[in-house]
Amino acid sequence: xxxAFVTVNAISRxxxxxxxxxxxxxxxxxxxxxxxxxxxxxxxxxxxxxxxVLGLVGESGCGKSTLGRMIAGILPPTxxxxxxxxxPVMSKGPHPRKRTTRVQMxxxxxxxxxxxxxxxxxxxxxxxxxHRLVTKAxxxxxxxxxxxxxxxxxxxxxxxxxxxxxxxxxxxxxARALAMQPDVVVCDEPVASxxxxxxxxxxxxxxxxxxxxxxxxxxxxxxxxxxxxxxxxVAVMYLGRIVEVGPAETVYxxxxxxxxxxxxxxxxxxxxxxxxxxxxxxxxxxxxxPLSPPPGCHFHLRCEFAEARCRAQVPAMRRVGERxxxxxxxxxxx
Amino acid sequence: xxxxxxxxxxxxxxxxxxxxxxxxxxxxxxxxxxxExxxxxxxxxxxxxxxxxxxxxxxxxxxxxxxxxxKLAGQELVGLPQSELRELRGRRLAMVFQDPMTTLNPVLSIxxxxxxxxxxxxxxxxxxARARAMDVLTRxxxxxxxxxxxxxxxxxxxxxxxxxxxxVALLNRPDVIVADEPTTAxxxxxxxxxxxxxxxxxxxxxxxxxxxxxxxxxxSAIASRVLVMYAGRVVEHGPTAAVLxxxxxxxxxxxxxxxxxxxxxxxxxxxxxxxxxxxxxxxxGCAFSPRCPRADAVCKEAPSMxxxxxxxxxxxxxxxxxx
Numbered sequence: 019x020x021x022a023f024v025t026v027n028a029i030s031r032x033x034x035x036x037x038x039x040x041x042x043x044x045x046x047x048x049x050x051x052x053x054x055x056x057x058x059x060x061x062x063x064x065x066x067x068x069x070x071v072l073g074l075v076g077e078s079g080c081g082k083s084t085l086g087r088m089i090a091g092i093l094p095p096t097x098x099x100x101x102x103x104x105x106p107v108m109s110k111g112p113h114p115r116k117r118t119t120r121v122q123m124x125x126x127x128x129x130x131x132x133x134x135x136x137x138x139x140x141x142x143x144x145x146x147x148x149h150r151l152v153t154k155a156x157x158x159x160x161x162x163x164x165x166x167x168x169x170x171x172x173x174x175x176x177x178x179x180x181x182x183x184x185x186x187x188x189x190x191x192x193a194r195a196l197a198m199q200p201d202v203v204v205c206d207e208p209v210a211s212x213x214x215x216x217x218x219x220x221x222x223x224x225x226x227x228x229x230x231x232x233x234x235x236x237x238x239x240x241x242x243x244x245x246x247x248x249x250x251x252v253a254v255m256y257l258g259r260i261v262e263v264g265p266a267e268t269v270y271x272x273x274x275x276x277x278x279x280x281x282x283x284x285x286x287x288x289x290x291x292x293x294x295x296x297x298x299x300x301x302x303x304x305x306x307x308p309l310s311p312p313p314g315c316h317f318h319l320r321c322e323f324a325e326a327r328c329r330a331q332v333p334a335m336r337r338v339g340e341r342x343x344x345x346x347x348x349x350x351x352x
Numbered sequence: 353x354x355x356x357x358x359x360x361x362x363x364x365x366x367x368x369x370x371x372x373x374x375x376x377x378x379x380x381x382x383x384x385x386x387x388e389x390x391x392x393x394x395x396x397x398x399x400x401x402x403x404x405x406x407x408x409x410x411x412x413x414x415x416x417x418x419x420x421x422x423k424l425a426g427q428e429l430v431g432l433p434q435s436e437l438r439e440l441r442g443r444r445l446a447m448v449f450q451d452p453m454t455t456l457n458p459v460l461s462i463x464x465x466x467x468x469x470x471x472x473x474x475x476x477x478x479x480x481a482r483a484r485a486m487d488v489l490t491r492x493x494x495x496x497x498x499x500x501x502x503x504x505x506x507x508x509x510x511x512x513x514x515x516x517x518x519x520v521a522l523l524n525r526p527d528v529i530v531a532d533e534p535t536t537a538x539x540x541x542x543x544x545x546x547x548x549x550x551x552x553x554x555x556x557x558x559x560x561x562x563x564x565x566x567x568x569x570x571x572s573a574i575a576s577r578v579l580v581m582y583a584g585r586v587v588e589h590g591p592t593a594a595v596l597x598x599x600x601x602x603x604x605x606x607x608x609x610x611x612x613x614x615x616x617x618x619x620x621x622x623x624x625x626x627x628x629x630x631x632x633x634x635x636x637g638c639a640f641s642p643r644c645p646r647a648d649a650v651c652k653e654a655p656s657m658x659x660x661x662x663x664x665x666x667x668x669x670x671x672x673x674x675x
Contacts, residue, residue, distance in 0.1 A: 247612035
């Protein structure tokens with residue numbers, strides 16, 4: 019895409035198991051010691067256009083949070099790069115560091131992501147002061163503006179996190195991220211810990227802020243309904259790889275990859291007719307261990323259409339429709 | 353209709369804390385038939401879990417059942433000494449908890465834990481216990497049950513652990529199983545598998561099941577009847593599809609409208625304003641009135657349950673109820 023604003027280029031992240039000294043010596047002496055590594059994210063490329071919301075869905079362990087953290091620059095990738103407006107998010111070298119404030123992150127658990135011993139006002143002002151967006155003297159008015167924007171009374175600046183409910187804490191976390199005036203916000207399961215009625219309030223807030231501030235967002239969630247609601251485009255992940263990406267409407271209405279199809283079929287729908295028995299077509303089996311993912315297409319063990327080449331070859335992304343791509347051997351190039 | 357297997361009347365469970373009395377369950381009544389799946393929905397703090405715990409006599413101090421009646425096949429459970437409750441639990445009443453990571457003992461093999469659950473109620477030989485364990489594990493969809501008996505909980509995935517927990521609940525063929533958010537911690541694909549299996553098991557064994565969940569879609573997929581709870585009370589009940597198709601209580605309507613599936617993508621969701629009340633300081637009258645678009649002066653008085661046919665609601669200004 020030519021209008022890419024966030025460019026994720028062949029990014030990977032491996033987590034290596036800590037190896038004991040004995041094993042390391044044995045390995046150095048040429049013994050066959052198994053070095054186990056989890057490929058949490060395995061060669062993912064993505065583009066997000068300016069002002070676009072990209073939804074990232076997948077089941078637990080698929081690597082969506084790891085990918086989100088790398089895009090936000092809080093976890094260095096093992097390989098590959100992330101750039102925002104052409105500017106790399108991480109510095110180069112053996113100890114890469116985040117070098118931009120243009121991307122900020124909002125986390126799942128507002129009970130864990132706010133410092134319990136800092137007043138709300140100080141929490142929101144800390145980043146902007148440190149990065150000289152505002153002076154200490156200007157900070158209170160600046161913070162009050164952001165608190166108002168997320169639907170909180172500016173007086174709450176004097177209070178501590180424990181005095182707030184989950185929904186209000188998530189609003190504070192949103193204010194803290196946005197006070198850095200980012201271009202891109204990565205939201206990792208921002209409504210997963212909230213009740214349905216509060217979830218609706220926070221989703222409405224996201225939609226409002228996105229319109230007002232023309233934010234570019236990466237919205238990570240395991241909840242397919244929530245992702246459908248907020249996203250322009252959706253990427254589906256399975257075991258560290260993206261298996262399908264396309265406009266939200268198209269992916270939900272016309273999924274191409276067998277995994278996307280099965281995942282969508284697993285989502286319980288409201289049953290509104292009497293005597294209609296909800297039919298599930300559950301995906302067979304479970305997610306394989308990311309320590310030893312199957313060769314070829316990672317999904318082949320659970321795929322009802324798998325054939326010989328699926329077990330041997332990693333399928334490449336191919337174009338299956340208008341701005342719609344999927345990685346499956348059985349799909350024909352559109 | 354035949355006599356219900358479980359009959360709950362005006363159940364009141366309060367927690368007596370330093371901050372005041374928390375009215376977690378405040379007058380809940382319902383009947384459960386043999387082989388029925390009853391869904392209980394509500395948000396956190398609505399009292400749905402405490403209702404479940406109360407049924408099994410598992411409410412710990414400072415909480416206690418203040419009044420009301422729970423009858424299991426005619427036998428009163430409220431006021432029963434712990435020793436007798438203990439005898440009933442696992443045999444006639446069983447529970448499945450939300451978090452399968454913490455409900456199983458990590459240092460005992462699955463087979464040993466199942467044997468202990470059988471031994472608690474009857475004397476059986478090791479061989480017979482093993483056969484029964486294999487039977488229930490197979491029933492909940494655990495492949496290769498025989499060899500899995502010697503495995504420990506950490507060797508199972510989350511979904512498999514929850515299957516084991518369901519198998520343990522099924523062991524003694526209880527009359528009633530209370531399942532508290534049993535699939536909330538699981539991925540959707542695993543949740544779909546478990547929902548399908550549980551429906552089949554209930555049909556085969558005729559066990560009655562209470563399925564507590566915050567997820568309306570899950571409840572609509574599994575339960576034939578539903579109770580909607582808010583601030584410790586049942587605000588609406590009835591056949592699941594009818595209630596969700598045409599809710600009478602504004603809270604049920606509000607919950608449904610909060611679902612992202614109810615709005616066009618990107619459109620604002622119809623949110624319920626405000627947040628659930630503190631159980632220590634419930635609003636006067638209808639607890640939902642401060643958040644309710646239909647509330648007026650009458651709502652300062654607590655509404656009683658209006659029953660029409662199979663349905664009931666607790667509201668002074670119910671919705672029309674047309675689909």
